Amino acid sequence: MLKNLLALLPLIVLTFHRGTLDAAPPTAAISTSTSTATETNASSDIPTIEPNWESMAERYHVPGWFVDGKxxxxxxxxxxxxxxxxRPNDGSHYGRLMYSVVPDDFTGKLGMGETLTKWHTERYGHPSEFGYEKLIPLFKAEKWDPDSLAKFVKHNGARFIMPVATHHDNFDMYDSFHPWNAVKMGPKRDTLKEWKAAAKKHGLKFGVSTHLYWSPRFFANARKYQKPGTPEWSLFNMDYDQRGYASQDTWNEHWYARCWDVIEKYDPDMFNNDSPYPSAKTGNNLGLKLFSDYLNRDLQENNGEQTVVLSCKDAKADRAGFTYNLERGSSGEIQPTPWMWATDLSGGWFYRATAVNRMSIPVMIGNAIDAISKNGVVMLNIALRGDGTIPENQAAYLTAFGEVLRTNAEGIYGSRPWKVYGEGPLEIKTGRQGENKKDYSQADIRLTTKDGNLYAFVLATPTEDIVIKTLATGGVLDKTIESVSMMGSDETISWTRSEKGMTIELPKSLSDELVVGFKVTLASP
Known part of the structure; x- marks a missing residue:
């Protein structure tokens, strides 16, 4: 514990000088307790979540706003x-790959990193002279209007937003005690503060995402160009071992303090950890300590009711204890706990005009409804330009999805998975980094339920009568169907039901709807 305290002294001094201790958590918050018991807080009688997955799985409850908002x-x-x-493809890791210097006698085929470094050298100068830090003045956000962006995404179906607070490049997009931040340089604006204000104005929940833990390794190739005593020393994480940082107390405590700084200052409704975290084995368990402290803070402030969402990508952890971020993945079945399908609309996570999204708009929308039918929540990434505007091709995805959501809102928001997710020939596999890019057909049907009724979504514009085999008599639907209506239309829908399924006569009023949704009203018990 003394070692931990000594490591924190520089941070404590810094935050005291700034006139606040918000950036550094109290000494007690850095405790490395790993007790498996769920204890009771003597001051309030609110059970305390301990920093282990057993305790978190016992106490974690996904708030309604998240599973209802979708x-x-x-x-x-x-x-x-x-x-x-x-620029050429940088895999959203420009700061890492731009230091992949090619030897003068190299004659082989250039990889992504070498190609980017060659391009960077020709465009800006050699990395030894024009390092990553010299790109910061180019980042001005001169046209960024968070209010209009929040209004736009809400109009097109979003119920919460989640800006990146810190990516792997160790640059904070908020008013941070870390000197490399967007308030002191670049935009010279507290972007998290403004994002949150815009979210509140438009009735959106506000989340933050941190990708910080990778950063000592991220800049491994940049180290040979850094000089002691320069401001850049801290940007490139020179005080931490590029390979062994996960076992360094100083790094793990620094990571905790940076994350807690965000939580204390911006009080996010959702905290997404998009990278590894300090483990119990090598990091004094500060990862789970942060996660449990975040949840306990919320419980204390809300009389024991959880109002926040904690998400991360740890596929090995008990998913009852957090919300799993299935980035670029999919699920082949209904999951027992709510999960998050996160995908990117830009083709590259960060803006690049040459990026291509290989998932078409109809497929993205089909994938989203597929996820919702399987207890998933959809998170769509937009990659803003440096000036803060949204590129037109990404806006087109949101606009198209927004039209589908407005028409079919009744069967989406507030819905839950039914007994089965649906049916269809398109195979969806469970796992990360394997999201579907194939076209759906009208035989691909997804189902949700709300208020005792069913909602059936046809994931492609139908051209003939629609047959839903799952709703056959004598099957999983053991209730009587009273009526069927098409959401967004006043047309009378003709249908029949037999042992082969429910058949809906092709509606006459179909236009170019990417998804057609039907409300199946069931008889009361």
Whole structure:
């Protein structure tokens, strides 16, 4: 414990000098307790979640606003957003790959990193002379209007937003005790503060996403160009071992303090940890300590009721204890706990004009409804330009999805999975980094339920009568169907039901709807 305290002294001094101790958590918050018991807080009688998955799984409850809201928008935006938009593919890791210097005698085929470094050298200068830090003045956010962006995403179906607070490049997009931040340089604005104000104005929940833990390794190739005593020393994490940082107390405590700073200052409704975290084995369990402290803070402030969402990508942890971020993945079945399907509309996470989204708009919308039918919540990333505007091709995805959501809102928001998710020939596999990019057909049907009724979504514009085999007599639906209506239309819908399924006669009023939704009203018990 003394070692931990000594490591925190510079931070405590810094935050005291700034006139607040918000950036550094109380000494007690850095406790490395790993008790498996769920104890009771003597001061309030509110059970305390201990920093282990057993206790978190016992106490974690996903709040209604998240599972009812269904749709959120993630925003990757920062220094790389302002680099030349015609740059080659950087895999959203410009700051890492730009230091992949090619030897003078190299004759092989250039990889992504070498290609980017060659391009960067020709466009800006050699990394030894024009390092990543020199891109920051290009990031001005001169046209950024968070109010209009929040209004736009809400109009198109979002119920919460989640900007990136810190990416792997160690640059904070908020008023941070870390000197490399968007208030002191670049935009010179507290973007998290403004995002949150815009969210509140438009009735959206506000989340934050941190990707910080990778950053000592992220800048491994940049280290040979850094000089002691320069401001850049801290940007490139020179005080931490590029390979062994996960076992360094100083790094793990620094990570905790940076994350707690965000939580204390911006009180997010959702905290997404998009990278590893300090483990119990090598990091004094500060990862689970942060997560449990975040949840306990919320419980204390809300009389024991959880109002926040904690998400991360740890596929090995008990998913009853957090909300799993299934980034770029999919689920082949209904999951027992709510989960998050996170995907990117730009084709590259951070803005690049040459990026291509290989998932079409109809497929993205079908994937979203597929996820919702399987207890998922949708998180769509938009990659803003460096000036803060949304590119037209990404706006087109949101606009199209918004039209589908407005028409079919009754069967989406507040809905829950039914006994089965639906049916269809398109195979959806469970796992990360394997999201579907294939077209849906009218035989691909997804089901949700709300208020005792069913909602059936046809994931492609039908051209003939629609047959839903799942709703056959004698099957899983053991109630009588009273009526069927098409959401967004006053047309009378003709239908029949037999042992082969429910058949809906092709509606006459179909236009170019990407998804057609039907309300199936069931008889009361």
């Amino acid at each position: 749709v959120g928008v993630w925003m990757h935006w920062g220094i790389p957003s302002a680099a030349d938009e015609n």
